Amino acid sequence: MLSKLCKDYIINLQTENVFFDEPMKNHTSFRIGGPADVFIEPESPEKFCELISFLKKESVPFFVMGAGSNLLVGDKGIRGVVIKTGKGFDSLKKEDNIITAGSGVTLVKLANFAASNSLSGLEFAGGIPGLVGGAIYMNAGAYGGEMKDVVVSTTYLDENGDIKELKDAEHKFVYRGSAFTDGQKYILSTKIKLKDAPEDEIKAVMKDLNARRREKQPLKYPSAGSTFKRPEGYFAAKLIEDAGLKGTFVGGAAVSKKHSGFVINQTGEATASDVCALIDKIKETVFKQFNVELCCEVKMVGEF
Numbered sequence: 001m002l003s004k005l006c007k008d009y010i011i012n013l014q015t016e017n018v019f020f021d022e023p024m025k026n027h028t029s030f031r032i033g034g035p036a037d038v039f040i041e042p043e044s045p046e047k048f049c050e051l052i053s054f055l056k057k058e059s060v061p062f063f064v065m066g067a068g069s070n071l072l073v074g075d076k077g078i079r080g081v082v083i084k085t086g087k088g089f090d091s092l093k094k095e096d097n098i099i100t101a102g103s104g105v106t107l108v109k110l111a112n113f114a115a116s117n118s119l120s121g122l123e124f125a126g127g128i129p130g131l132v133g134g135a136i137y138m139n140a141g142a143y144g145g146e147m148k149d150v151v152v153s154t155t156y157l158d159e160n161g162d163i164k165e166l167k168d169a170e171h172k173f174v175y176r177g178s179a180f181t182d183g184q185k186y187i188l189s190t191k192i193k194l195k196d197a198p199e200d201e202i203k204a205v206m207k208d209l210n211a212r213r214r215e216k217q218p219l220k221y222p223s224a225g226s227t228f229k230r231p232e233g234y235f236a237a238k239l240i241e242d243a244g245l246k247g248t249f250v251g252g253a254a255v256s257k258k259h260s261g262f263v264i265n266q267t268g269e270a271t272a273s274d275v276c277a278l279i280d281k282i283k284e285t286v287f288k289q290f291n292v293e294l295c296c297e298v299k300m301v302g303e304f
């Protein structure tokens with residue numbers, strides 16, 4: 001339960017985007033998740049930093065998110081405050097071949113902005129449905145490209161409330177992870193270095209990659225993308241298909257028939273418990289048949 005002091009502070013923020021007992025299914029691509037005690041989308045990085053400093057001082061738990069495209073939120077929701085680094089973080093500018101993007105810019109907008117400025121290197125990101133902050137945290141990647149290939153520096157709020165910068169190798173990018181994965185640093189903006197190339201060539205590559213995505217992925221259904229990380233030496237989707245799990249369902253959640261690497265919210269009414277039970281079933285079956293341990297790429301948040 002939030003204290004009166006905390007509620008009063010949040011109400012006094014006079015930000016339009018404050019919601020109490022907000023269903024998280026409205027803020028995740030899975031369309032799943034119980035209520036967050038409070039959901040806030042701060043209108044500027046300054047307000048965000050002030051808010052975090054207050055919540056830390058008052059020991060109020062909080063969770064920082066982007067577009068919610070890699071999250072499974074529990075059916076009982078999230079206690080404390082959920083903060084989305086969205087609209088207030090959507091600055092975008094270009095200087096020579098460097099783009100500076102706020103953490104709330106969508107990857108689609110960023111990739112299109114790069115293409116329109118004849119800058120190549122972000123073609124891989126043009127179909128990933130996250131925001132810049134979430135993409136750096138996760139080191140999002142596709143079709144041979146990853147954020148690590150283009151990010152040169154990132155400004156963030158550290159655990160002591162100071163604004164700091166990470167450069168190049170300090171990001172510690174690994175497969176679907178980064179220096180931010182400890183969850184104690186909050187990404188504000190990033191600088192991305194790209195190469196000059198003709199706009200029409202960049203756009204042709206993006207068009208092709210998006211067509212491949214539409215052809216292979218179950219984009220008609222809510223999901224959080226690939227449910228599992230790629231196990232070394234294998235492909236999660238192939239293991240799941242070979243284990244005979246394609247189309248398997250628990251409640252409203254199913255292994256996509258189009259792409260076995262995706263657990264989808266097939267009915268639109270799936271619960272987090274359905275998804276968790278299906279994930280357990282997949283992990284158990286794949287381990288029994290192939291002795292390979294699947295690890296979730298999707299982040300579990302809140303109370304299940």
Ligand SMILES: Cc1cc2nc3c(=O)[nH]c(=O)nc-3n(C[C@H](O)[C@H](O)[C@H](O)COP(=O)(O)OP(=O)(O)OC[C@H]3O[C@@H](n4cnc5c(N)ncnc54)[C@H](O)[C@@H]3O)c2cc1C
Nearest residue numbers: 066067068069070130131133134135137140141142187225
């Ligand atoms: C249809 C579909 C296709 C997908 N395809 C791909 C793909 O090809 N490649 C790929 O890598 N991923 C893919 N994804 C997964 C997802 O889009 C990426 O992981 C994306 O980078 C997540 O960004 P987000 O803004 O949605 O982050 P969220 O899901 O909101 O959060 C992810 C993590 O980042 C943290 N975070 C977010 N913002 C910040 C911030 N400002 N500061 C600190 N921490 C933060 C959160 O705490 C959380 O732990 C796909 C998802 C879907 C639904």
